Amino acid sequence: MSTVSSPTRPARVARGRPAGARLQDWLPRLVLSPSIAISLFFVYGFMIWTFVLSLTNSRMLPSYDFVGFAQYARLMTNERWWVAATNLGIFGGLFVVICLGLGLLLAILLDQRIRQEGALRTLYLYPMALSFIVTGVVWKWLLNPGLGIQAMVRGWGFEDFTFNWLTDPDMAIYTLVIAAVWQASGFVMALFLAGLRGIDDSIIKAAQLDGASLPRIYWRVVIPCLRPVVFSAVMILSHIAIKSFDLVVALTGGGPGYATDLPATFMYTHAFTRAQIGLGSASAILMLGGVLAILIPYLYSELRSRKHG
Amino acid sequence: MDNVIRRRTPAARLARALLLTVLILAALFYLMPLVVMLLTSVKPLEEIRAGSLLALPMNPTFSPWVKAWGEACTGMRCDGVSVYFFNSIAIVIPAVLISTTVGALNGYALTKWRFKGSELVFALMLFGCFIPFQVVLLPMAQTLGWLGLASSRAGLVLVHVIFGIAFTTLFFRNFYVAIPNELVSAAKLDGAGFFRIFWRILLPVSAPIIVVSVIWQFTQIWNDFLFGVAFSAHDTQPVTVALNNLVNTSTGVREYNVDMAAAMIAALPTLVVYVLAGKYFVRGLTAGSVKG
Incomplete structure (x- = not known):
């Protein structure tokens, strides 16, 4: 002392x-x-508990008849699970990429000394304050072919205009992407804008003195500086994607059929409404595995950069 | 940044105009659903069927709001979303207060009274921010049953507190870590105790992070659907669950205006908070992601 x-x-x-x-x-x-x-x-104990349940043949009520990894084997041959997992790949991939692109674009444009920046930023970001249920309800209304956007554009005189993704099993998954991008891209914009404001001006001035054009400066100098922000954003967005449940329930209800099921809705349906607790638990454990697969590299790099910095 | 197009050549002016156009188009994209929601909620049904989405109401009416609030059917019952709105309030207020208080004390103990293993404790708790909640749903349902809290508002408060603490602890820990230790050490030497130091030294400077934590928790819990739908009964549902039931109730004529009014009612509290305290809302969103 x-x-x-x-x-x-x-x-x-x-x-x-x-x-x-x-x-x-x-x-x-x-x-x-x-x-x-x-x-x-409640966190670690429950994770283990769910894992234990996933090794049993629990149906309506939890039972402790152990069946090994049979539920996982059932999952692997369950067509609906594969639809859900593939959907997560499509939805998650597009959601993350479009949010990053749109967020970065808007942040760069907003960073050009726009007088109305405050107001615009508020408008871009407000959907993030809403519940995914509200978002789902609104977009369900906008996308319903009979009275929504399709009807509106047809009313303008484009009689052949078709935008009926919500009722098309092959396209319905993209309606989730639209609604989720609408909700979260403003947030990514805010992350990037904060990142841009943190970049040292002198680097950019030096590049300007070298005669580099503005797009070139952004591509070669500014965007590489944003790498950590991209990393965080990917982390947060994929996390949102894996957890997506409410949006699916409100917008498509998993339908048409189960064309827009995601692992989160698969788990809920099987564990709570279809009396398949064992199978539902196995799917929850796989979801946890998915989150860990994203989280561990992230935490690893965070710790490493902290040690070096 | 200083890389602005300053010379007012025609090309530069064109670029500027293009820039503003893109920004305004983007604003319209974000704004459109809210506008449509509002417009639809004050139109009579005939106008909705006949007119287009963005048409202004010719005979604006407030009756869809009245119906959504007090008469619309959500599943079995037909008394609007008001009951569920108050359920949400009754769940949110205690859950926010308790989780914020616990988070503040945790953050304080973890930063100003470090002990062997305190970093490990923090890492242990932090993990709770990241788990997909599906992995705790089934054990939670059973545990709430054992505690006699199944399908009750108190049970939902408990669930939100349990899974909110990880976030509030993170907020306060990251905030208190930046406050110099000298003041606390001096107070310790003067014989001030744990709670006294918290009350006299930390709490007076905590206003910004309290606001961040309260807003974050409020938004999260108000907007929650998963816990609400899994752990509530008809009379204890939060408003998000009721809204979903209302929209998906298939009896009778689809009343889009009532649906939209109900969605507005469910959205208003968090929207108001966002408009009033947007800065803190953004800070909460980024607190866990952009490490200072």
Whole structure:
């Protein structure tokens, strides 16, 4: 301790040591202990519990008849699961890429000293404050062929205009992409804008002195500086994609048929409405695996960059 | 940044105009669904069937809002979304207050009273931010049953507190880590205790992060659907679940205007918070992602 020079120190220590001071030493741990217990039980314990359930043949109610990895084997031969997993690939991939592209574009354009920047930023970002249920309800209305966008454009005189993705099993998955991009791309814009504001001006000035054109400066100098932001954004967006549940429920209900099922809706349907708790648990564990596959490289690089920086 | 097109050559002016056009088109894209939602919610049904999405209402009426609030059918019951709106409020308020308080104390203990393993404790808790909640649904349902909290608002409060603490702890921990330790050490030397230091030194400077945490938790819990649909009964549903039921109730004529009014009602609280405190909302969103 660096407080040895303090003359009052020894007396105080001697006086306060017995009960009060020891309590003070333990108080922080005492305050944290309920949260630690909650985390151990409700997060880690529940993960293990779900894993255990995934090894049983639980149907309507949890049972503890162990069947090994049979539920996972069933999952691998379940066509609906593969539709859900493929959908997540399509939905997640497009959602992440379009959000990144749109977010970056808007951020760069907004960064050109636009007088109305504050107002525009507010407009781009407000969907993020909404519930995915609200987003789903609104887009379901906009995309319904009879009275929505299709009808509106036909009313303008384009009689052959067709935009009936919501009712088309092959295209319905893209309606999820549209609604999700609408909701989250403004947020990605905000991330990029913060990143752009953090870039050292002198790098850009130096490039300008070298006679580089504006697009070239952005492509070669600015965007590479945004790498960490891209990384975080990909992380957050893929996380949103894997968790997507409410949007599907509200916008397509997983339909037509089960054409727009995602793992999250698959899990819920099987565990809660189709009395397939074992199978539902197995799908939940695979979802967790998906999240970990994204999270671990992210955390790894975060820790590494922190050590170097 | 200083790389702005400053010379007002015709080309530069054209570029500027193009830039503004793109930005305004984007704004219209984001704005359009909200505008359509509002317009549809004040149109009579005949006008909706006859006219186009963006047409202004010729006979604006507030009755869809009245119906959505007090009469529309959500599943079995037909008394609007008002009951569920108040359910959401009754769930959100205690859950936000408790999770923020616990998060503040956790963040404080983890940064100003470090002990062996405190970083590990933080990492352990942080993981709770990332799990897909599907992985806890089934055990949670069973545990709530054991606790006698199945399908109750108190049960939903508990669930939101449990899974909110990871986020609030992260917010406060990252905020308190930036506050110099000297003040706290000096107070410790003067014999001030754990709670006294928190109350006198940390809490007075915590206003911004409290706002961030409250707004984040409020938005998350208000907008939650998964826990709401899994752990509630008819009379304890939050408003998001009721809205989904209302829109998907298949009896009678589809009343799009009532659907949209109900969606507006469900969306208004978080929209108002966003308009009033957008800055803090963004900070909450980015708190976990952009490490300072």
